[in-house]
Amino acid sequence: MTTTAAPATTPVVGFDQVSKTYGSVRAVDGLSLRLYPGETVALLGPNGAGKSTTLDLLLGLKHPDTGTVSLFGGSPREAIVAGRVGAMLQSGGLMDEVTVEELVKLFCSLHPKPYKAADVMARAGIAQIADRKVNKLSGGQVQRVRFALATAGDSDLIILDEPTTGMDVSARQAFWATMREQADQGRTVLFATHYLEEADAIADRVLVLHRGRLLADGTAAEIKAKAGSRRVSFDLEGGIDEAALRALPFLTSVTVSNSGSAAGSGQTVRIQSSDADATVHALYGLGVYPRNLEVAGLGLEQAFVAITEAEEAKQS
Amino acid sequence: MNALIKLELARALRNKKFLFFSVLYPAILFLIFSSSSGSNQKVDDTGQTVATYLMVSMASFGALTAVLMGNSERIAKERESGWVRQLRMTTLPGRGYVLAKTASAAVVSLPSIIVVFAAAAVIKQVRLDAWQWLALTGVIWAGSLVFAALGVALGYLASGDAVRPITMIVYFGLSILGGLWMPSTTFPKILQDIAKWLPTHAYAALGRAIEQSQAPSTTDIAILAGYFVLFAGGAAWLYRKDTLKA
Numbered sequence: 001m002t003t004t005a006a007p008a009t010t011p012v013v014g015f016d017q018v019s020k021t022y023g024s025v026r027a028v029d030g031l032s033l034r035l036y037p038g039e040t041v042a043l044l045g046p047n048g049a050g051k052s053t054t055l056d057l058l059l060g061l062k063h064p065d066t067g068t069v070s071l072f073g074g075s076p077r078e079a080i081v082a083g084r085v086g087a088m089l090q091s092g093g094l095m096d097e098v099t100v101e102e103l104v105k106l107f108c109s110l111h112p113k114p115y116k117a118a119d120v121m122a123r124a125g126i127a128q129i130a131d132r133k134v135n136k137l138s139g140g141q142v143q144r145v146r147f148a149l150a151t152a153g154d155s156d157l158i159i160l161d162e163p164t165t166g167m168d169v170s171a172r173q174a175f176w177a178t179m180r181e182q183a184d185q186g187r188t189v190l191f192a193t194h195y196l197e198e199a200d201a202i203a204d205r206v207l208v209l210h211r212g213r214l215l216a217d218g219t220a221a222e223i224k225a226k227a228g229s230r231r232v233s234f235d236l237e238g239g240i241d242e243a244a245l246r247a248l249p250f251l252t253s254v255t256v257s258n259s260g261s262a263a264g265s266g267q268t269v270r271i272q273s274s275d276a277d278a279t280v281h282a283l284y285g286l287g288v289y290p291r292n293l294e295v296a297g298l299g300l301e302q303a304f305v306a307i308t309e310a311e312e313a314k315q316s
Numbered sequence: 317m318n319a320l321i322k323l324e325l326a327r328a329l330r331n332k333k334f335l336f337f338s339v340l341y342p343a344i345l346f347l348i349f350s351s352s353s354g355s356n357q358k359v360d361d362t363g364q365t366v367a368t369y370l371m372v373s374m375a376s377f378g379a380l381t382a383v384l385m386g387n388s389e390r391i392a393k394e395r396e397s398g399w400v401r402q403l404r405m406t407t408l409p410g411r412g413y414v415l416a417k418t419a420s421a422a423v424v425s426l427p428s429i430i431v432v433f434a435a436a437a438v439i440k441q442v443r444l445d446a447w448q449w450l451a452l453t454g455v456i457w458a459g460s461l462v463f464a465a466l467g468v469a470l471g472y473l474a475s476g477d478a479v480r481p482i483t484m485i486v487y488f489g490l491s492i493l494g495g496l497w498m499p500s501t502t503f504p505k506i507l508q509d510i511a512k513w514l515p516t517h518a519y520a521a522l523g524r525a526i527e528q529s530q531a532p533s534t535t536d537i538a539i540l541a542g543y544f545v546l547f548a549g550g551a552a553w554l555y556r557k558d559t560l561k562a
Binding site for chain 1: 319320323326327330331394396397398399400401402404405406407408560
């Protein structure tokens with residue numbers, strides 16, 4: 001038992017030591033996590049990390065081998081029957097030979113707290129294709145219809161499994177604007193993605209999943225920090241004491257290369273630091289005069305690669 | 317669930333191929349098969365005219381087509397497309413999907429029975445008492461539930477490319493061997509022995525008993541009930557297995 005004070009609210013999602021194995025593959029391995037009301041959470045990981053299995057477990061489509069999954073303090077099925085969950089599954093097919101409007105109306109009628117079908121379609125941006133047959137839609141349109149089905153009623157939790165698959169850049173941006181409206185209404189939103197910029201731009205909490213285990217849990221900024229995620233680069237004239245450079249605080253890596261400038265003896269130093277301010281401060285303390293000093297944030301993508309590589313190195 | 321039944325039905329009624337094969341095709345087969353014999357010609361052993369005999373066969377065949385075809389292939393396809401998963405994200409109870417499929421198939425199977433009856437009465441001058449028409453409709457319609465359950469079981473048993481051939485083999489096998497296309501009394505002995513135990517044979521026999529104003533044989537009722545328990549139990553078991561795996 002942990003002794004840290006738990007927030008008074010019931011978690012929206014609770015995973016407690018959940019494992020799921022297929023044959024010899026551990027798709028989800030001892031996963032524990034809690035999501036709280038109002039959070040917008042990205043579930044981030046490469047293909048095969050266990051994202052879809054995690055969402056299937058969460059929604060009760062699969063049952064864990066060990067551990068427990070709860071939604072709003074009850075079973076996933078209870079939460080779905082109470083109309084508290086709307087989900088857009090990657091593997092969720094649509095009924096064919098019916099129109100978009102008929103399908104949306106069906107889902108509105110199946111929801112305990114439904115919205116008007118016309119409003120649902122307008123919000124999802126599919127009002128103009130309401131009369132089209134579902135099996136005659138483009139990939140991006142299908143995704144929007146699925147989104148409409150997931151938001152047919154006033155659910156407290158919205159689950160989206162790689163929702164922008166098959167969308168072009170502008171469709172993707174429009175989609176996330178729509179989704180933000182959902183989050184702004186106080187809903188909890190959990191989305192799986194391997195588009196790292198999406199997690200960075202939209203989520204206020206990022207869960208990094210790798211080989212079925214939770215590798216990192218924090219804000220996008222924290223995850224970047226965890227991976228040593230600011231890059232400091234500068235040029236130095238004359239000799240460099242590499243040992244002194246490597247002794248700088250908060251380093252995660254150092255590379256030194258010839259800067260190739262006409263001046264000849266100059267060298268370029270690239271440092272990754274988990275606390276760039278402290279590193280740069282200590283750098284000046286070495287009594288050197290760095291030129292062309294640049295400090296830049298790493299994208300979440302590099303942060304993510306660094307975390308998963310570190311994990312793999314640990315395992316091998 | 318009513319909303320899903322309505323939508324399933326709307327979709328079935330839009331599907332012209334499905335409507336043709338389940339509603340018109342049995343009536344057309346009836347007219348073709350019965351045209352080769354005179355209206356007074358009797359079927360051996362039964363004392364019925366060929367038209368009267370074939371009417372029950374083809375009405376049973378039509379109902380069988382509507383419920384078996386309507387369920388098996390669609391369920392297999394929709395399991396694969398993920399539609400079944402999508403529905404599990406709603407308040408619809410698990411069995412609601414299967415019930416909606418069966419209910420909409422039953423709505424289509426009723427006209428398929430009535431169209432054969434109409435063709436028999438109008439074109440082939442088949443004459444029965446009013447209670448016989450009603451009882452025939454009721455028995456053939458209710459009996460089709462046995463094959464609806466079989467359709468559901470096949471839909472959960474087979475998947476992808478396998479479901480169509482398997483359904484076709486079962487469908488034609490049961491139809492022909494069960495004596496729906498031609499009287500099983502014309503079969504060689506060994507096939508007659510097999511036919512006696514098929515659900516389609518018992519199914520049509522119930523209708524024929526009504527035509528002859530006889531009480532249906534308890535053996536036929538028992539056979540049909542046995543198959544219903546087998547198919548419905550199999551469907552329920554396969555459904556549960558699929559739900560755990562999905």
